[in-house]
Amino acid sequence: MDILSLLNDLLFDYTLRTVALGSAVLGIVSGALGSYAVLRKQSLLGDAMSHAALPGIAIAFLLTGSKISLVLILGAAIAGWIATLIIMSIVRTTRIKYDTALGMILSVFFGFGLVLLTIIQKRPDATQAGLDKFLFGQAAALLERDVITMALLGSVAIATMLVFWKQFKLLSFDPDFGATLGFPMRFLDVVLTTLIVIAIVTGLQTVGVVLMSAMIVAPASAARQWTDRLGPMIFLSAAFGALAGVSGALLSSSISRLPTGPTIVLCVSAIVVLSIFLAPARGLVWSWFRDRRNRGRLRLEGMLEDLYSLALQHKDPGHAHPVSVLRLMSADKGGVDNSLRKLEEQGLVRRVKSEDWALTKEGIEHARQIIKLGVGEGQ
């Protein structure tokens, strides 16, 4: 499929348009609210919440017989919330640690969900077909009314986030301080957790319960690499989420036997990998270059210092010394000639005889500054 015809389909093909819109909503909402989950070190709570949603979906269907997404989403949200409450109360009242409570509730709820799912599947009526799309997601099965439901829920969640911007920032950074200012932090915690639950359950139909947690963690982790501010981070995270959601969902609905959830996860993970390597300032490639440059600079400065301290013993800062002495003082023997050549290019040292080197006037000045700065550092 070439790009032009894909664009054409996006605009005019009903299924493709629905899929793209639905996955964009999913990406924006989970990307934006996932940022808070990541910043509050609740990445894995998202994993537990999304797995725990499965029995909620099944019970909602068993009770109502309805496959309308709002009903199923509500069931999922309630189950996700109950799971969170149980995890918190286990950690608070017993000596069981957070990670154990997470793993246990995640797997037990999911197991219970599977039991209910197999029971539903064995019912004689055929209306139940398609509930297992909630396992790995099925973008192609999205209907326009599903997308409208998702968009409405998502808008409410994002709007609430914007209204409580200040409070959520306090909650994530310094909740105790927020409490002394008079904000009801526990209530705000409940609100934010609810928003995260909403973000998770709106994505379940597309990505599935098994992999939805990646949509919470990955866009935010990628966005964090590019910026040091909360606002831009949340914006970028939403954009990354949307990008991954749309590209993954389109790929999966245009290529056969490509499950949606895993495909979206691969797209978002690709963004994470790129960010971790390439993001300016924090990215691994950049910090590698920076380290190299710093090491080089440090080596040259060390050379100047060596020459200066040697020369001081002669009461003449411009006194020349043979290369062999410098080699003795230097940690890496091979780099000495190289470093001297570079310093010569900068006009900081000069060759006095074939093997003897001395500081120039600028070199002396430079060396003094380095020594002064070195002492003054750490203030």
Add this chain to the structure above:
Amino acid sequence: MKYAIEVEDLTVAYKEKPVLWDVDLNVPEGVLMSIVGPNGAGKTTLIKAMLGLVNTAAGRVSIYGKPYSKQRSLVGYVPQRGSVDWDFPTSVGDVVMMGRYGALGWLKRPGKREVELSLRALEKVGMAKYADRQISQLSGGQQQRVFLARALVQDAKIYLMDEPFQGVDATTERAIVTLLQELRAAGKTVVVVHHDLQTVPEYFDWTALLNVRLIASGPVDTVFTEENLRLTYGGRVSFIKHNGHNTDSDQEKRAEAGGI
């Protein structure tokens, strides 16, 4: 004497384990007071109880005669530096601005005035040129100064500070002391949880000695005596004995401690 803070019969317990036993403490207006005591003496809990951050089993705290919830705007708080994640994506100026959030109320966003106030507070702690810096790039001392600036921007009458000297460099320590003394000169009341006994007489004019119970409180000259210090820190011997057996049950107590 007019009291800025009155603590009456305050008992705080994490369920069965008492952290503060019946503490009576009056802090006169305008003093620069330290709270000292061994680890686990309840110093931080006392500050947090004053701020209404922990549930009390008995007793009460008044700020200028009224409960804290009615007097929030009079109190500025400097928590322990280690209590937050300094890798949080935010700038120095932004953190300081959080001090204005209470005055701004629920929905109002910070504007020009808040930016200006924050900058002025940063100037006072010598950090104005760092306003746009990401907070993870700061040294320990600089982080502490940012927290101080955040409290200053609250423009309070009372400042409660939890270990502001912890892990800061000598320059910052001097700067903080100067700042505290300026605050006192301006008539503010400052209460500082402190752990360096040697500097107490030099830095503070008022002190409280705490070890679960209040041992003594008053002017440093009269209260900061060897006898009182022995009473405060002498408990350590029993602490070691107490803690020596079965760490597991201690762990459980701690686990249950979270369960209020």
Add this chain to the structure above:
Amino acid sequence: MSGEQIEIQIIASLVAVTCAIPGVFLVLRRMAMMSDAISHAILLGIVLAFFAIHDISSPLLIIGAALSGVLTVSIVELLNKTKLVKEDAAIGLVFPVLFSIGVILIARYAWSIHLDVHAVLLGELAFAPFDRLTVGGFDLGPKSLYVMGTILLINLIFILLFYKELKISTFDAGLAAALGFSPGLIHYGLMGLVSVTAVGAFDAVGSILVVALMVTPPAAAYLLTDKLSYMIILSAVIGVVSAISGFWLAILLDANIAGSMATMAGLVFLIVFLFAPDRGIVAIARRRSRQRWEFAGKMLAIHLLNHEGTPDEKRESQVEHLEENLCWKEGFANKVIKYAESKGILIHDRGMLRLTGYGREYAMKSVTDEST
């Protein structure tokens, strides 16, 4: 009970015990979520090894897949070392990728063969008895019985050989290093064990339910005992109980076996959580209501002691002022006074409270006891 049913129960119990053993150490080392990461990530290893070997129960496949589990752990640790993402986020980033690749590979290239997406999640315990080991025409029982049996044996040998090292490095990593045990070696040994176990159990119960069997029984056992050896045994017992009762629940409801086992494990935990003798919710609530009076009595005694001989003693010792001073509700204050009186701590005399000699001693003792 048919022969197949018995065989399924035996295999299920074997899986439960095999999972519970490394699970105990995961729970104690606060690495429970590693089991989640590993059990997901091994899917990719299984698929790749399957493409290479074409035999789902070959020991080579198990080892290959287990390596992918250990690889996951090291990728997570590598990611942590960059300090670019938070520790918990690192786990949440790594395993979904590997799992996704595995699922996609299955969906695209292994559609009709033994592996399918559902088996990944559900396991195929019900089919286990059909894949039999026959030697020279003799039926020696289901293959998975032998696979799980071998893995259990490996787990037991590892635990017995390195019991001391595991124990020390779990409770005090610093001490272990000082004594010359390499915590890294023990750590990776354990991760290898978890991986091998997860691969073996995966076939029977699916990826997510491996987590249920590794984490839930040890969590329940942790509330029942303080001793490591008991904890291991109890976890195994709870695992077997969950497995067998889960099997019958599945028969009863005509539902998925692995899911039922996880459900039962959760139910057993719930019962322990509520009724464990010392650490259960009920026991804690009881203890607290008992200690509430004791604590309040102590509080009152210390209050009186603190104000003895002070100028405000009169005011502070009045019954009617307790409400104001201690912020106690009136009814509560009266009950505490009655309690304290009955214990001989104080004398209630016309609205004034006075400590008895015993009460004074009691208050002083309480203070020094709790001074830390």
